[in-house]
Amino acid sequence: MKLILAPMEGLADFWVRQALTDVGNYDWCVSEFVRVNGLLLPPKVFYRWCPELKNGARTRAGVPVHxxxxxxxxxCVAENAARAIELGAPAIDLNFGCPAKTVNRHRGGAVLLDEPELVHAVTLAVRRAVPADIPVSVKMRLGNEDDALSLDNALGVEAAGAAWLTVHGRTKRQGYKPPAFWDRIGLIREAVNIPVIANGEIWTAEDARRCQQESGCADLMLGRGAVADPLLVRALRTGQMSSWAEILPIVERFMQDVAGTGTDAQEAGRVKQWLSYMRRQWPEAGQLLQHIKRETCLRTMEPSLQQALAAVSAPAS
Structure with a gap:
């Protein structure tokens, strides 16, 4: 079973990737997307979205970053893929799944799934532009408005030479509204001869088990579920459940890592955003968020965090 940390625009940035791979045994993770729009991008753009390129394209824990x-x-995508490889990227992943309206209006992301021939052409151009030993993969949704072209897209990606395909089990129109249709990922897996990785609505170890059963995919990409429970990977690999006492030190280290990386408000916002996701798994995260929601810098958040750490460290009476 391979477990991969998903690319999540505006959420799984460098700092979150670092924090999650510090505590989770991921096989690899994928950067936020680098938008290509008619130009060969300068190296600084690649470094902005994937700072790990300066460290061998690995996180602090040594997990590869595609x-x-x-x-x-x-x-143009092919030319930029070649540059990314020159800068040290170990693999290229192509985004045909982003549901953002701004991206879709500019002919990017999931809207391209209405044009399987273009999905094929982009994948083929990138495959030809990078060395043969560099994997090129694709991440897609089931479709744009519906999933009528899902097999056409998958077969086109395979024919173009993709090493594997990750499928989010919803269309763009379905967004992130439950459920994810894992069985429809299974139809794609049966139609192609390349590995298929299942993605979407995996929040718990039980979700992962059902996803594998319904899709027939052994390998999983974890997104929001991994943010909500940073130790979800451990639960999937070992069956060991996590506790709030284990989660809090991860939050503390994250706060230490992001200190000095932006404005006070930006740094505080990163912590609040993560706690907001954690509320799904941990009511205690919601309680901590209530204490710090009006704070605008890490310094004034610190007392509440230390109080929470003391509470979980105190011996039971």
């Missing part, structure tokens, strides 16, 4: 590109011009 670089994701988003675009619709085959030649």
């Amino acid at each position: 670089l994701q590109l988003l675009g619709s011009d085959p030649a």
Whole structure:
């Protein structure tokens, strides 16, 4: 079973990738997408979205980071893929799944699934542009408005030479509203001869088991569920459940890591955003968020965090 940390725009940035791979035994993770729009991007753009390139394309814990590109011009995406490899990316992932309206209006992400021939052309151009030993993979949804072209897209990706395909089990129109249709991922898996990785609505070890059963996919990509429970990977690999007492030190280290990386409000916002996701798994995260929600810098958040740490460390009476 391979477990991969998903690319999540505006959520799984460098700091979150670092924190999650510090405590989770991931096989690899994927960067936020680098938007390609008609130009060969300078190295600084790749470094902005994937700072790990300066460290051998690995996180602090040594987990490989694959670089994701988003675009619709085959030649331009291919040219930028070649540059990413020159900068040290170990693999290229192509985004045909982003549901963001701004991206879709500019002919990027999930809207391209209405044009299987273009999905094929972009994948083929990238495959030809990078060395043969560099994997090129694709991440897609079931479709744009519906899943009528899901097999056409999957077969086109396979024919273009993709090493594997990750499928989010919803269309763009379905967004992130439950459920994810894992059985429809299974139809794609049966139609192609390349590995298929299942993604979508995996919040718990039980979700993972059902996803594997319904999709027939052994390998899983974890997204929001991994943010909500940073130790979800451990539960999937070992069956060991996590506790709030284990989660809090992860939050503390994250606060230490992001200190000095932005404005006070930006740093505080990163912590609040993560706690907001954790509320799904941990009511205690919601309680901590209530204490700090009006704070605008890490310094004034610190007392509440230390109080929470003391509470979980105190011996039971």
